[in-house]
Amino acid sequence: MGIGLALAVGVSGLAGSAAAEDDMIRIGAPLPLTGPLSPEGDKQQRGYDLWAKTVNENGGITVGDTDYRVEIVYVDYESNTPRAVQTAERLITEEDVDFLFSPFGSGATKAASSVSERYQIPTVAATASSEEVYNQGYRFLFGTFTPNNTLTDPMAEIVAGSGEDIETVAIYARNDLFPLAIANEMEKSAEENGFEVVSFDEYAIGTNDHSSALTLLRDSQPDWVFATGYINDLILIRRQMRDLGVQPQVLSMIAGPAYKEFIEATGEAAENVSSAAWWHPAVEYDGEGVFGTTANYLELFEEEYDSRPDYAEASASAAGVILQLAIEEVDSIDPVTVRDALADIDVMTFYGPIRFGETGQITSLEPPVFQIQDGEAKVIYPEAIKQTDMRFGGIN
Template sequence: MKRRTFTTLAAIAVAAAVALPAAAQETLKVGAVAPKTGPLAGGATVTYWPNVQLWVHDVNARGGLDVGGTKYMLEVVEYDDQTNPGQTIQAVQRLVNQDGAQIVLPPYSTGLNLAAAPIYNRFGLPMVTSTATTDKAGELSQQFPNVFFTLGGAQGIVGGVVEAFTALRDRGDIGNKLAMVNVADAFGIELMGQAKPAFEAAGFELVYESSYPLGSQDLSPVMKAAKAAAPDAFIAWSYPPDTFALTEQAIVEDLQVGAFFTAVATAFPGYVGRFGAQAEGVLGIGGVYADGAAFQEYAARHEQVTGAKPDFWASAMVYSSFQVLEQSIEAVGSFDNAAIIQHIKDNAFETVIGTLDFDENNNNTSFWTVGQWQGGVFKGVASTGREGAVEVLPKAGWN
């Protein structure tokens, strides 16, 4: 069989290594570039940076990265790209040309990953993205064979949202009138483009639509206009700052809808921390099998090492993408990037979110699409095949 689960091979290698003399140990520079300032800094602070810290901690705690018998302790070189694609590209160039980073982790967000893909390809770096959502994975993998996508595409995510909203409508919990808005960047534009025809095909009527620039400070006009359209349900293809701002404005305006959906950051622990009981019933992108042992073990270790809770969507995927890279480097036994990329293409990997397997550089594994705050936990309610989904519930106002 071409594909195999690498953790089995890794276990054999570890067992064999017990009888060998202690390996030499050196230091290996790992590059990481993501926002620490700018509009997406809040999201990266929750989802990206803590998992860089956790992964490096875990690898070093095991004695380092084993590359051809040499143990490498990881040392991270970090850059803030200021949520600016140009800065992302410059940082990757500096990491390779000046800092001597042997590993360069992928950046944060759909837009920054897509902008940086050409420079990773130019350097031949394996790029296992963990926070990019796009239906162009097939096209991009043809252009950039070193780039892998793990988080799913817009079509799958939209399908999950349509499924959840249709279930609510068919039970009589909501009507057909829908307000939908999006952040005007690659993420929001692509999801909005998929969602409009999908909801119309499902029999929903779009009574209000709007887009707003990334980094918008005042979203009250958007929510006022949405309320004026008297929708039965509300959807925002939003990034972290606007997810919080739109929710806040919905509460201020007392937007009474039976389904309220915001995208990135709805799954953040800080969301329920900020809105408390008012978060109950809010739907959002992502989700996890929150009651599963694998996620609970990862979440406990995440909090112990970083002092912060992971989010209920992409946090575990970020860590899993690092595991894929780690396992491939150790299997290849060198820093031959071409061989590492081929190994990722040819194998399946056991990670904290389960098996990751790539088909033409796209995650061939089922993934969560919609979660909902229920009883203070963001639980998965729709997926492309994951187990553990709970029943979607209507939003019972803003308590």
């Protein structure tokens, strides 16, 4: 479908309420629902939809004497960043949305943030972690992912402190804003912890064959391979690594292994792959907002989708919770007033503690590090939710 067509309204109607049709808060959500990033777009949509459905079934968002139902307007930008920017503007100027959820990922979020800033529309980014997104001096953008080094520093510290004979690291990164940014952070984290980075190679967006690059990587015999990209990239890379006999002692990939689809697609090859993310179902928070506890969120998600949520889905739901709490705190849907409430928010949610720094990026989370063991992702850090120790070797 073309970018001018709103694909669907995520939620309509308000269970148990006689709210008038115009008592509605409309939130625009440009997403990559087709194209190579569609798996990620689908995850965000599930997270947003669960939040909106739960809000509406619980009476909507109360502002003054009015209960507003939530309506999410989705538009498919077909995994094309320039279209994401155009879509964000159309949602504001033609669809008359009150607020925005950002497109998927750091690159599209950075590009589209200029639109919401120009129109002064509060925007919550559920999947953007790169500091380059937030250092533009914008006031209306808020993100639920901490900076990239909050993932790479703990990973490097865990491996460095393991006592294993691991000295060298090879980095293989998608040439895109987030994958390349986190690869650069990994290089810094590795060197700060005494590892030698023996190679740092990039692959182009849309690469369908990594065999030449992986052959060169194999020849350098790294102890640790760190690969970045999105889920379709990393599934292919993992398969081709196995075919070529690339067998490091440690294999880390960001961000695909956080998704059950990665484990399903790679099977036994997923074993002992490590990663990190901004949230994991093992966390336990008793929070404010429509979901309350993490346990309740998990129960509602599993009832709706017959699966456990991953960090992308949970972050999308959290974006809605945060926006709702800000609106209710100031008892207003005025965009500037809500923006100020977002800037000042300090609250516990099912997703964790929420506080934004001066740039609008969240500063309050401690992202989990995990490893796929026995067919499921198990937390190895932080200590408070640790489920197991990290395994070394076994990359076949």
